[in-house]
Structures are given as C-alpha cells and as structure tokens.
Amino acid sequence: MLMKCPVFLLLDRSAAPSAAQKTDAMLLLRRCHGLTRFGRPSILRRHLGPAVLSHAARLSSTHDNKSDWHFSGFSWRHGLAGLLAGAGAVVAFGLQQHKAEQPAAAAQTTESISTLPVFSQEEVSKHRSLSDGVWVTYRGGVYDITEFVAMHPGGEKILLAAGGALEPFWALYAVHNQEHVLEILSEYKVGELCGEDLKKQEPTESSDPYSSDPERHPVLRINSQKPFNAEPPPEILTDSFITPSAVFFKRNHLPVPQVDPASYQLQVEGLPGGGVTFSLEDLKTRFPKHDVTATVQCAGNRRSEMDRVKQVKGLSWGISAISNAKWSGAKLRDVLLAAGYGPDVAQWARHVHFEGLDKDVTGAAYGASIPLNKAVSEEGDVLLAYEMNGEKIPPDHGFPVRVVVPGVVGARSVKWVGKIVVSAEESTSHWQQNDYKGFSPGTDWDTVDYKSAPAIQELPVQSAITSPADGALIDSSDGSVTVKGYAWSGGGREVVRVDVSLDGGQTWQVAQLRSSDEGQVPKAPPTPGRAWAWKLWELTAPLPPQVQELEIICKAVDSSYNVQPETFPPIWNLRGVLNNAWHRVTVKITEG
C-alpha cells in the first residue's frame, strides 16, 4: 500500500524520477508532512511508491531556490497554505470547476474491492479519534483513515467527519471532488457499511414541529437541536471571506417554516391607504436588486466565555455565532416608499416591525423592530433579501425572503419575513422587549427591569482568534507563529486595526487586515458608516525565545476608535449578551 502526500494530487503524473530526484522527493515529502501542523506527528511506516516519487520528482525539478517553489504557475508554499486553510481550498487553484460529484469514479473504487467485512454504523461511530482510530464512510464503504490524518492538507479538520459520513464535508469542500482523492481514499478501505445503516443515512421523517427542518451540515456544532442553533468550528470560520451558506451559523427561535415561494405574500402595514402586499415576484421585479455583503452576529456570540465568569442564561455559543454573506434583494426603503411611506409618515413613525412566518405553538410569530431612520435611510442598506451568496436563501436562513439589517444584532434580521409594520412604537415582541438587552454587572434576576435598557440594535466592536485554537501545540522549529481571526463592528463602523499580543497583553503587534479572500483584488474601502462586512486578519510573528507557553490575545479598534474591554467581569450581564472582551487563547510551544 502506498502512502501519499495529498499535495501531489495537484500534479500531473508522468516521467520516471532520477536518483537525485528521489532524494529531493523524500525531503519534500517530509516537508509536506511537517506542514500538516494540526496533525499529531505520525510515523512513516509504509514505503514510498513510484507514483509519489514521480510526482515529487516533477515538483523538485521545477522548484526555484530563490523564492517559493513553483510549478505550472502554482506557488507551492502559498498553495499548500491555501489547502491547509480548509474551506479556502474550495476557491483555491480554480478547482471549483470540479464541483460535480463523480459517482462513476466512486463506484469504480467501491467495485474494485468487494470481499471486505461489513460494519454497522455503531461500530464505525466508535472510531472518532487518533487513539481509537479514525473511520469514515463514503458511498457505502468504510475507511480507516487514521494514518492519513497527519497528512490531510486541511489538517485535523478531517476529524470533524470521524465516525460518520464524508459526503456532507466533501459537498462543502469541493476540492475533494477529484479522482485522485478517491484513489487515495480507496487505499484506506477496510469494509462495507451494512445496508440498513446506509439506508438510515437518508433523511428521517416524523410529526414533530421540527420534522420539516432542513438537513444541516454535520460540521456544525449544535447548541440546540430544536430550535436549531449551531455554529461552525472556529477553525473553518475564517477560511473564506464569504461564509458558505451551509456552515453560516444558524440561530432559529422556532421551527423552520415551510414557505411556498409561489404563494408567498409580504404584507406591509401602518402606512396611509391601508395594507399593501408584495409577492416574491414583485420583490424581484418591481425593485432594483441590491447586493450587500454583511456580517451577521448573534447577541450571544462568545457567551460561553462570559458564562465562565458567572453563570448566564442562554445558548452556550463559542466564537462562531457570526458569519459573513453576500445578501441580495430589494431595499426595504424602496419597498416602504412603494407602499406609501413619505414625509407625512416620518412625522409620527419611529419604528419598523418585522414578523416572521415562524410561529410558536400558540401561533405567535417571531418578531422584532428597528428604528425608522435605519429602515428608510438610503445609507442604512436594509434589505429584503431573497438571495444568499448568489443562490436562493436556504430554509435555515429565511427562504424565500428575510430581512438583513446590516450593522445590527442578528435578532433584528428577521427570517421568513411575512409582515412589516410601520409604527410609532417599538415591536412588543418578547424578543424586542424582554430579551436582547444589556444590563449592568450588578443587575440580577431579582432586580432586572427590562424597560430600563434599550433593545440591542448596533453591536459593539468585536474580534476573535480562530487559529491557533486554545490549547494548541505550536512547533518551535518554525520559529514563528501565525495567528488568524475575524474582527467586526456594528453600525457600519469599519474595523481599522487589530492588535495582537503574544504575551498576555504586555506588548502588541498590528495584524494585517483583509476585506476579501487571499489573492482576490481588495474592494474599494466602504463609505464611512457603511462597512457592513467583517475583516479577516492575520499576524505572523517570531516566537519569543525560551517560552513554553503563549497567551495570545486579540483586540480590535473600529472607525470610531471604540475598543474592546479587557475582561468579562465588568461587562457580565445576566443574559450573557454583548460578549466582546479581548479574546484569549493559550498555546504550548513544543520542540519540533
């Protein structure tokens, strides 16, 4: 059997290697191995086969000592780093053209070995770690990929699929949809999944109100199943500037409603002349279509960190209840103007309410409101969106139409919006009046007065470290550490700087900020007050000498020069919202 460095997948196969090329190939393979930094070291137990040597030889014969290694216009170091970044791989190297699944190749692979043992899903599920072995299933086959983990270009992200099916992950990361990947996989095949369990992998049905909830990507970390609330693992969150819809955090308050787009009607009320309704077709054809790239963040993002100070009430979100998408639709302003909004209404109206089509058992809908000036301002950029990342909005995100209120807490971007009401008063919804508000650390459940605090609208400046993970091991032989993360602020305030400390806040270095994916042309800077999208950031810095451990911290500064507070206790609040203290991870330095 052959152990392959997956980087070779990118190479053509041809030409027999020379002896010198074989030596080079060995070095390259080791380097490749060393670069799989998330994986724990594993030992090369198998021999290098001729195919690997052939690829590596081609690689070494074209490399350029003066800079990065290049072949066919591809930069080895950049490319590999891209692959290592996981979801980023989707867009790397133009591989996205290989999007279609390749059942033929898969079938071929499966057919070629047919006398292996049959395993139950239960048995497969027991193999979820390097110590228990890492097993996965794919199209009815069972694969023991334990030894491949350390070589996976996406690092330990592969463990997210451990004990279950690969399909949902490969659907997300289209780089896998290649013949070479299937060839590699076939070499790890240890058995077949029993027919019954294979059938179970198909969607379940029942009469529960959540039975119509859509299937979700298994990579999501579920905080609550019903209603469904889940976030992507931090290590994939910042793989791309635009978060793929499948892994965009999900925050549902109620079951996902089934909405027929053909009969969908949006009611607009509170304006002179009575109510007006718009069909989906109306929204698409009667109003200009606007694209707005906007980050949405849950008020409870990073609640788990505040919870460690003193218990709070709410879903235990990590750092990934935030995501960034391109939303497209009609401007709310345009729709309100078409429905009768004008200067007369501006005299008395102060708020715009949104009601979702998602309802609780009493028939009450999810609801929220935003200030009128945000709703009607040309620069407010509030959308009635019918597309997310260039496709119709997925059910979990509000199909067929949702509100997107850029710069504002996610709770106001009402999904499955069915009704809009222009009003002199705020929404009376529970979520507007008795939730999503901030209080003093001294306020407890005995003293809280929800009327004393304003409903959260714009969010404060935020940032977090997505890599390395807390507790990660950093190989000191690299001599440097790369820290990555996101930063965002509410109210359209652009993040202007992210400071990173490797010594618990004693000294600070300034990170590089990005407003697009690596290699893409950066967009023009946004108009002041309309910076709706997050910034991704990165800092590579020398490892301080002689340290065994680093406390890495990030803190962002926005265009109003607001900053994040240092610690959680002074911003602690009983609902665990607005968790924007400095994010800290501690990593250990190991000798490589």
Next chain:
Amino acid sequence: MLMKCPVFLLLDRSAAPSAAQKTDAMLLLRRCHGLTRFGRPSILRRHLGPAVLSHAARLSSTHDNKSDWHFSGFSWRHGLAGLLAGAGAVVAFGLQQHKAEQPAAAAQTTESISTLPVFSQEEVSKHRSLSDGVWVTYRGGVYDITEFVAMHPGGEKILLAAGGALEPFWALYAVHNQEHVLEILSEYKVGELCGEDLKKQEPTESSDPYSSDPERHPVLRINSQKPFNAEPPPEILTDSFITPSAVFFKRNHLPVPQVDPASYQLQVEGLPGGGVTFSLEDLKTRFPKHDVTATVQCAGNRRSEMDRVKQVKGLSWGISAISNAKWSGAKLRDVLLAAGYGPDVAQWARHVHFEGLDKDVTGAAYGASIPLNKAVSEEGDVLLAYEMNGEKIPPDHGFPVRVVVPGVVGARSVKWVGKIVVSAEESTSHWQQNDYKGFSPGTDWDTVDYKSAPAIQELPVQSAITSPADGALIDSSDGSVTVKGYAWSGGGREVVRVDVSLDGGQTWQVAQLRSSDEGQVPKAPPTPGRAWAWKLWELTAPLPPQVQELEIICKAVDSSYNVQPETFPPIWNLRGVLNNAWHRVTVKITEG
C-alpha cells in the same frame, strides 16, 4: 563655541561627568544627531563643552538599556521624536508652564558678549539657506544657526525665520520662551544688528500675534497660553447641562483672528459653477436657523492620565477638555445645496474641507475635513454656527462663524471658518494627516506611519467623575457618598447607562442620568444616532462600612453597547489621544 543637542533643554544641569559618562555622552549626542531626521546631516566641527557633557552624563546615568532611554519618567526617543514633529512642540512636555516671555534672561545673554562685529539687516538677509548659512536675529543679536538646523526639534520650520527676526516665530511657538533656549542661542552668536535696523524691527517685536487674543475667565486652567488652551476645573464642569461659554474649554491652534462681521465672507468651493460666497447676513437670512445642543470634546481630553502610563506628546489635559453648548446657525447641508451641491457632485465628492481664518506666520490656515456623507446628511446636523448658547459666538469659539460637527472630535469643528471646499480627497492639512490619529500601543516615534491610521472623526464612549475630586475627604457621618460626572459618546450614540463602583471595580451600581438641568423638564429622547449632547449623571450610595478609602470608578455604555476599556496601557498611543479608559478617583473617609 559649543554645539548642543536640544534635548538637553529638558534636563537639569548639575554634577561633573566621569570619563565613562563622557563617552556615553558622545554616543548619545551622535544618536541625538541621527534622530534629527528633518535636517540634512551636518558634521560636528566643534568640541563638546563641559555643559553638554554634564547634561549627557546625567542622561546616560539614568538610561535603561532594555528599552528606550528614560529619565524622570521621560522617554528620550519618544520625547525627541515628539519635539521633532514640529508645531506639536508647542504642546510638548508640559513646558507650557514656562509661558511668560523672559526678556531678563535674553538681555543677560546678550549682555554677556559685547565685542562682536555689527551687521546690517541686509547682510543678515543674505543668509537664508544651508548653503549660504542660516542667520537670524533676536533682540539685537545676530546668530549663525546653520549647524543647529539639523538638530532643531521643530525640524526645518526653523528655516522660515532664516535671514530675519526670531521674535515673531517664538511668539507663535511659546515653547521657545525658556532660559535654556536662550542659552543655546547665545552660543551661535556671531554679531550685533546695527542700531538703525534694530529700530526698524521694533514694531515687529511688539506685534505679538497673540496680542489680540480675547480676555479669558480666570477660573480656567491654562495648559498653553499661546496658542490659548484651557479647561474649566472639573468641579464646575458639570454644574450645568449647558456649559457657560466663558468656561467652555478652549482649544486654539493659532492666534485668535480678528474678524469683522460686516465684511466676513464664507467661500464655498469645489462645486459646479465655481466658487460662491456668503456673508454673515446671508447665513442668517437665507437659511433656516437650527439649534443643536452638542458636546464638543478634544481628542486629547484626559491625556494627563495616559501620560502617567508612559509619556505622550501633547497638552496635558485633565478631564475637562469637553463641554456642552447650544449651537445655532445654518445647516451646512443647506448651504452646500444652495452653493450647487447635488447628486452629480455626490458621484465624485467624498470629503468637505474647512479652513479657518486663523493663520500661522507663513499664512497657512488651520484646516480639517469631514466625510461628505456626514456633511450633507439631514441627520448629520452639521452647523455653520453663528450663535453659542443664544449669543453671538465668542472670539475664542469662532466668531463670527464656526463649524460644529456633532458627534465628531472637536478638531473638525473648525472655528472662524473662512472657506469650505467640497473634494474627492481628505484635507491635506497637518491636523488631518499628521495629527489627531490613533495608533497601537506598540507604535512608537520610530515606527509610526501616519498614513496607516484613519483621521479621528467619531469619538469613542467616554465618562468621568467630576465630584468628588481625587484625594478628596468624605465625611463618614453622612453615611453616604454622592458621585457626579459626565458621559458622552461620538457618532450620535446616546449614553444608555453609567456604572459606578465604590470598590475599585468589584461591584457596580447604576447611576441616574440627566439630559437637562435639575428641575427642568427632560427633553424627548433623541432620534437614534442623533444624541449629540452629553448626559450628566449622579449616584448617591451608602458608604461601605469600615473602609478608610474608596476607589471610585465610572464607566459608560452607549447605544451601540460599546464600553470603555478598563485601563490606559492597552489604549496608550504616542500622541495621547482617545483617552477613554475608566476614570478612577480615590477618596479618603474621615470621621466627621
């Protein structure tokens, strides 16, 4: 003759140097020389005299090898770089206490050397460049300062005085009015100005550009006399919701211009159809008069607290470089529309510049710009104000017309505005490009890149305790303590809560907020994003039993739920701006 590094001006003179100290001094002098980056390199032709060695020795005996050189809490590198920044030198190091001119010292210096040749003004005027030599006159003496140019803390600005009298420049930059400066100057003396030419200068000498500055209220705490910068004592700052104009903090960059209201003309440029001018009468009669109650804060408010962490450059403001007034005038938006602003202009324009009628000796005006969308938005509330608190604007605050940019750093509310320019670019003014920006705590004068940071516009959330004062005695017999202060945030974000701690931040209580004077009917809450005025706040709380001392802290939360950072070190920046860490005062409890 002796060549001095001007940094030594900051040192006391005493103690004879050792041989080792002399060597150190040589090195320091070279370093000092190297740091005078604006000057062209010049060669040390003269010998070091004992006075320099004495200074340098003191310096070297206290320097810290691990970081920058420090003495008496002053960082050598930062300080020198600060001085090098030019006009900013006016405000460096609290030197403003040496405000009064010192003719006695000058006379003394002049008298001590009396047998030098006599030069005519014509001869002096021939020395205006480094190649021809740089000569200046001062109080009848002629000085060849060619070699000093490279070491001048204010950089090549010194050349503005070449061939002429120093007096007008020193009158403008009062930092020169010190004995040490005169001592340095004396060492470059090469002759006397002939009596006739000296007489001709007399009108110049007496024409102090600040001689027309208005009288000020004696209660003000003066941070700099020329230009005039002063703040009210904290204990009167929050006596009223509207700050009386007489005690409203004053922040002038240049002499107060004398403007005749009858001939005043506001030029508006950059719009289609060429320039338009408006008289004061035009502004009053052609446009609706709007009242806006807005707080103005200097970027350097509370700089003295940041300075305690590590020295920063700038006026040593306490907590009162902030005040609140009712401003009345025409909306900038209305004036721009009348001058030709419209959708076509919005296609290309991005900024609106303001130029003051206050000018430096070269004729350069104070200037700044704001983003176009702030300037033209109906909700931006930018005024061309001709009234302050119901009366014509006092000279110190911009008579007859000033800009008021609510929610934005005071530096953009240009006083004595004479010109407005609509532009695709930001103002190129020193104060827009090379001042009033924030940097990371890790950025020092060697690494600072002013282009890397955005000009401060909206300010972050702020609050401070105006009573009790730090160090105050509290009579325990009352059984309670009353704490008062102000809170404000930039960008029209309303302060929604002020938390007060009496125990150094362990526990917090919520203060009462006020938007008007006590006994007055509170105004309706502002529209979201248009809360331009501060809140006054107050908390009366029982004295904790058995304590001898309280550390009282306040921290504010604004409507975007941004909060103040806990301490100064993480927001420290070399210019000492954006000082919004928690405000802390320590009081002692006495038995009544």
